[in-house]
Amino acid sequence: DVKVTQSSRYLVKRTGEKVFLECVQDMDHENMFWYRQDPGLGLRLIYFSYDVKMKEKGDIPEGYSVSREKKERFSLILESASTNQTSMYLCASSRQGMKEKLFFGSGTQLSVL
Amino acid sequence: GENVEQHPSTLSVQEGDSAVIKCTYSDSASNYFPWYKQELGKRPQLIIDIRSNVGEKKDQRIAVTLNKTAKHFSLHITETQPEDSAVYFCAAITVITGNQFYFGTGTSLTVIP
Numbered sequence: 001d002v003k004v005t006q007s008s009r010y011l012v013k014r015t016g017e018k019v020f021l022e023c024v025q026d027m028d029h030e031n032m033f034w035y036r037q038d039p040g041l042g043l044r045l046i047y048f049s050y051d052v053k054m055k056e057k058g059d060i061p062e063g064y065s066v067s068r069e070k071k072e073r074f075s076l077i078l079e080s081a082s083t084n085q086t087s088m089y090l091c092a093s094s095r096q097g098m099k100e101k102l103f104f105g106s107g108t109q110l111s112v113l
Numbered sequence: 114g115e116n117v118e119q120h121p122s123t124l125s126v127q128e129g130d131s132a133v134i135k136c137t138y139s140d141s142a143s144n145y146f147p148w149y150k151q152e153l154g155k156r157p158q159l160i161i162d163i164r165s166n167v168g169e170k171k172d173q174r175i176a177v178t179l180n181k182t183a184k185h186f187s188l189h190i191t192e193t194q195p196e197d198s199a200v201y202f203c204a205a206i207t208v209i210t211g212n213q214f215y216f217g218t219g220t221s222l223t224v225i226p
Contacts, residue, residue: 004156033214040122042218043157043202058213059114090156101147102214104156 003027006091006105013112019078021108023091029103030096032074034058034066037088037107046089049074050096081112115140115207119217126193127225134220136203137185145206146179146186147214152199160201161188193224 007022025032033048045058047066055066063085067075074093078085091105116139126132136146144165149157163170163177163186170177174193179186190197203217 035216040218042119043216045213045215048213101159101162102149102157104158106156 004091004093004103004105006089006108008108009106011108011110013078013081013110015082015112017078017081017112019081019110019112021076021078021089021091021110023074023076023093023105024072025074025093025103026072027093027095027103028071029093030071031094031100032068033092033094033102034064034074034076035090035092036060037090043090046076078110081110083112086110086112114213115143115205115215117203117205117215117217119203119220121220122218123221123223125223125225128193128195130193132190132193132197132222132224134188134201134203134222135185136187136205136217137183138205138215139184140205140207141181141184143205143207143215146177147204147206148177148188149202149204149216150199151202151219157202190222193222195224195226198222198224 004025034046035043049055049068065077089108092102094100094102119136147162150160151157163179174191176189200219200221202219204214
């Protein structure tokens with residue numbers, strides 16, 4: 001069974017801190033995604049990656065960056081955390097191909113104080 | 114890019130009744146439409162999907178219909194049970210951007226025993 005693991009379930013940070021959210025998948029998937037989930041706004045794509053060292057902006061990339069140095073790991077970076085980045089962050093992965101389903105991690109609830 | 118709208122945002126039904134969730138999309142090039150279910154505190158998981166060359170697909174109590182002309186697709190749950198209570202997300206996949214999933218804003222379904 002595919003496993004997508006996010007390093008933290010809950011995280012509390014202070015405004016201005018640099019924050020790293022880690023995601024690891026164990027099924028050799030080419031595609032990896034970071035979503036943000038907020039009530040009433042659904043799942044919004046922040047960044048995605050189709051290959052190692054490759055990244056593409058999603059719908060809301062501002063204030064975020066990503067890193068994919070290895071195929072199995074996709075990191076989301078908040079360079080200077082702000083209170084409006086308090087949210088649930090979901091990582092997902094999928095095989096390459098048009099109709100491959102997404103496998104999600106359990107999510108990281110980030111609170112920025 | 115693709116714009117997916119989902120209605121209603123909340124839905125309450127009595128156990129045993131049917132529930133219908135509707136989504137519209139904007140990009141006529143989209144050809145794959147999955148539905149994800151997210152139970153409280155858990156990750157979203159694929160429950161059913163439909164491809165553009167099919168008008169309807171059924172899996173036990175769950176069915177999805179697609180009207181490509183009108184650019185809308187719907188999730189139908191019959192004989193609802195309390196364990197159907199969850200947030201449901203529809204998504205549309207555009208051909209041009211490959212695996213970039215565009216999600217609706219979600220429907221919170223409550224099945225009242």
